[in-house]
Amino acid sequence: MDSYSxxxxxxxxxxxxxxxxxxxxxxxxxxxxxxxxxxxxxxxxQTLVTRVFVCNTNAxxxxxxxxxVSNFAAAPxxxxxxxxxxxxxxxxxxxxxxxxxxxxxxxxxVFAASSGVFDVTIFGxxxxxxxxxxx
Numbered sequence: 820m821d822s823y824s825x826x827x828x829x830x831x832x833x834x835x836x837x838x839x840x841x842x843x844x845x846x847x848x849x850x851x852x853x854x855x856x857x858x859x860x861x862x863x864x865q866t867l868v869t870r871v872f873v874c875n876t877n878a879x880x881x882x883x884x885x886x887x888v889s890n891f892a893a894a895p896x897x898x899x900x901x902x903x904x905x906x907x908x909x910x911x912x913x914x915x916x917x918x919x920x921x922x923x924x925x926x927x928x929v930f931a932a933s934s935g936v937f938d939v940t941i942f943g944x945x946x947x948x949x950x951x952x953x954x
Contacts, residue, residue, distance in 0.1 A: 826866065827941040834882065834934035839927045840941050842866045842920045844891070868918050868926055868943040873904075874911040875935035882906045882935025884928055886914065891923025906935065 827840035842865065875882040883905050889895040906912055920926065928939055 821944050821946050823869070823942065823944050825940060826868065826943045826945070827939070829937075829939045831876070832928070832930060832937045832939055834880075834930050834936070835932035837927055837929050838937075838939050839925050840866075840868070841925045842891075842922050843945065844922045864922055864946060866920050866924075866943055866945045868916045868920060868941060870942045871914040871916055871926075871928070872911060872938075872940045872942075873906060873914075873928065874938040875906040875908055876938055877908050877935035879908055880933075880935045881908060882937060883931040884934070884937070887927045887929065888918065888920065889925045889927065891921070891925075895925075903931075906937075908935065 827838070829838045832838045871886065873884065883903055884901075885899060885903065886901040887897050887899050889897045900916070900918075901914065904912070916926075918926075926941065928937075930937060
């Protein structure tokens with residue numbers, strides 16, 4: 820059943836790090852051989868990312884970060900949604916993203932080195948299809 824939920828939450832992401840949410844991929848695509856068995860597939864086909872909250876919990880340092888999305892491929896294409904967002908100490912910002920991602924896509928928050936300490940919460944809906952083994 821699809822439901823609105825916290826997709827990812829991380830407390831204390833430091834400057835110079837990356838926080839990410841990856842859309843789940845199929846747990847299994849075959850049963851007993853090399854043939855694709857649609858009834859055995861457990862697929863999270865897509866996720867609707869609705870909101871991203873970022874709080875700079877540092878008492879004195881301004882923090883800076885980017886929000887990017889990359890596709891699930893051998894040579895991923897990275898799209899920057901927000902670049903060099905500056906967040907003052909003890910401040911929170913909310914992004915209304917409303918972006919649908921396919922299986923394996925990654926939403927990244929990349930924090931600039933020597934910046935604040937961040938609490939991140941990503942909200943959305945994972946839309947699950949398929950029957951069979953769940954991963």
